[in-house]
Amino acid sequence: MCAELIYTVDESGNLRDLEPREYLHLSRTSKRHAAVIGMIRRNDGKFLVQWRATNKLGGNRLDVSATTHVRKGETYESALQRSLENELGIRTQVPLMHSFDFRYEEELGDHRENEYCKVYYCEYDDALKPNPDEIDSVEFMSLEELKKFVAENSAQSTKWLRETVKLMKA
Numbered sequence: 001m002c003a004e005l006i007y008t009v010d011e012s013g014n015l016r017d018l019e020p021r022e023y024l025h026l027s028r029t030s031k032r033h034a035a036v037i038g039m040i041r042r043n044d045g046k047f048l049v050q051w052r053a054t055n056k057l058g059g060n061r062l063d064v065s066a067t068t069h070v071r072k073g074e075t076y077e078s079a080l081q082r083s084l085e086n087e088l089g090i091r092t093q094v095p096l097m098h099s100f101d102f103r104y105e106e107e108l109g110d111h112r113e114n115e116y117c118k119v120y121y122c123e124y125d126d127a128l129k130p131n132p133d134e135i136d137s138v139e140f141m142s143l144e145e146l147k148k149f150v151a152e153n154s155a156q157s158t159k160w161l162r163e164t165v166k167l168m169k170a
Contacts, residue, residue: 003020003021003022003023004020004021004022004069004071005018005019005020005021005071005072006018006019006020006021006024006033006034006069006070006071006072007033007034007069007070007071007072008024008031008032008033008034009032009033009034009116011032011103011116013034013101013116013118015034015070018072019031019033021069024114025111025112025113026110026111026112030112030113030114031114032103032114032115032116033069033070033114033115033116034069034070034076034079034115034116034118035067035068035069035070035115035116035117035118035160036067036068036069036070036076036077036079036080036083036117036118036119036120037064037065037066037067037080037117037118037119037120037160037164038064038065038066038067038080038083038084038094038096038119038120038121038122039064039065039099039119039120039121039122039164039168040065040066040084040088040094040121040122040123040124041121041122041123041124042123042124042125042140043123043125044140045142045143046140046141046142047065047140047141047142047143047146048065048088048124048128048138048139048140049062049063049064049065049138049139049140049141049146049161050062050063050064050065050066050087050130050134050135050136050137050138050139051063051135051136051137051138051139052134052135052136052158053132053133053134053135053136054136055133056134060136061155061156061157061158061161062139062149062150062153062156062157062158062161063157063158063160063161064158064160064161064164065084065088065122066080066083066084066087066088067083067117067160068080068082068083068086069115076118076120077096077120080096080120081093081094081096084122086131086134087130087131087134087135088128088129088130088131088135088138089127089128089129089130089131090124090126090128092126094122094123094124095122095123096120096121096122097120097121097122098118098119098120099119099120099121099167099168100119100167101116101117101118101119102116102117102119102163102164102167103115103116103117104117104159104160104163106159113159113160115160117160117163117164119164119167143165143168146165146168147165147168150162150165150166
């Protein structure tokens, strides 16, 4: 099996070189790399959040609607469309609205996240088919409920969810 190649980035999030994912996630070798986050909002204004599968890095915590790295030959947008299909079973192209970017780092045992994250909103009200390899369950919360949850349950929220919610506006 070939190593998953993902893009490293410059300080502005521009895609640069391809390196193996496992190499980039080791604490001793981590370089900033490209990640993309999708926040699905339903017509009622509530956001889809997922309980990240326990077997995943940073798992068993509340997470964004969908997230992934940008792989060889992808853009941030095409990577997010792939993630929406893989994680939530959304097979149609969902219109994406770029909202903001942030950088974040986190130590996770002998692994390290060092990412430039682009965050997109997308409106979606159709059926979902969560992938049990990625997601334990999904919930829908208003922005106020999300802000309250991450403020009161930091250890039960992924850091990238906390950072995303901090920057979200009503």
